[in-house]
Amino acid sequence: MDEILKIEQLKKSFDDLSVLDGIDLSVKKGEVVVIVGPSGCGKSTFLRCLNGLEDIQEGRVSLESEVINPVSKSTVNARKKIGMVFQSYDLFPHKTILQNITLAPMKVHKRKKAEAEGEALQLLERVGLVSKKDNYPRQLSGGQKQRVAIVRALMMHPEVLLFDEVTAALDPEMVREVLEVILSLAKEGRTMLIVTHEMAFAKAVADRIIFMDGGKIIEQGTPDDIFEHPKTERLQSFLKTFTYDR
């Protein structure tokens, strides 16, 4: 498999506080990488560095041959090939669902309205939300909004998809409907980086799991390596926080 996303010696700090401390990672085309770790370990910041939403102090992020970070003119261009879905509801409240989904394809890719809407409706059909196309975001449940946000990212035909704790703000019964959509994208062979706290989901969807703590990659491997044979003490104690003993 070909390498598509490359991160070299990435360092990021907010003022004096170091958040990411020298991260190297290479993602292959079609690979699903899940990033787990305790709160504040830098995993969300890491994901945001990957499409240039955060600037970095050292290192480099590149998509194929284009440099995304350090941020430059090519960032805007490379960013079009990276889709991102956020934790909180980031739909545009003044636009209908259909308008939310077709805005970027029409303005960035200059696609015709009818053609963009055609694809939008197909994708909405796939996530079971065609009937909501003329509704506004506030009329949708949290899970529905996140499915729309995924469709909106897919409309840009991204080569890499980033998911930043997309179910963290949802009621438990809505988590599944969103994760099912992501699972089906994994089956299609899409390249994805997913930050999540849903360990069962991580196990099911990941080709590779990255465990981060203190701004560093502590351990990585297949779901089996990580969950069944954790090597480091830090990962072992992190995994313990998800199990209960009486």
Added chain:
Amino acid sequence: MGFEVLLKGQNMARLIEGLGVALRISAISVSVSIFLGIVLGVVMTSKNPVVRFVSAVYLEIVRIMPQMVLLFLVFFGATKALGLRIEAEFASILVFSFWGTAEMADLVRGAVKSIPVIQYESSEALGLSRLQTYVYVILPQVVRRLIPLSINLITRMIKTTSLVMMIGIVEVLKVGQQIIEANRKSSPNAAFAVFATIFVLYFFACWPFSCLSKYLEKKWEN
């Protein structure tokens, strides 16, 4: 009840003309305030501490000073102290614009600040440029929050122009007083009729704005 004074001579026409003066002062002040307020409001969203301090002081001065004091200060004070001859109407436009700009700028600043950062980020993550993000995502939301609030400011400014009679401008309230004075013997009850009429005139001057604001709020509920 004294309503007959309104039918005498040109009285009703003079009242409406007086309202015209009040509305002219408001219209100019409101236009200046909206334009300068938008510019200043955007400047006020800056993180520069000097900009923030200066605008905060300006806003506080405007908030603390009664408009009448400002009006006297500019019209009488400036004339005496600086030897400037300022027309009363120009002085009142100056004061109302000074006040309106501060209020408008604060509304704009609040509306821009109220748009969550995630709206900028998700728009840029979709590949929209900075300019496209403002045009298609941020500004439409700012305008939707701003319009009902600024309409409220407009009606407040229209109402407050009644103060300009204090510096000798013959606007609707002053005309009313003149009519009452002139007819004190023949219609001792004219005060009620005249002020009731002025009330109705002001109502019809402000009511359409209030309706527009309600309509837009409903329309943009989503």
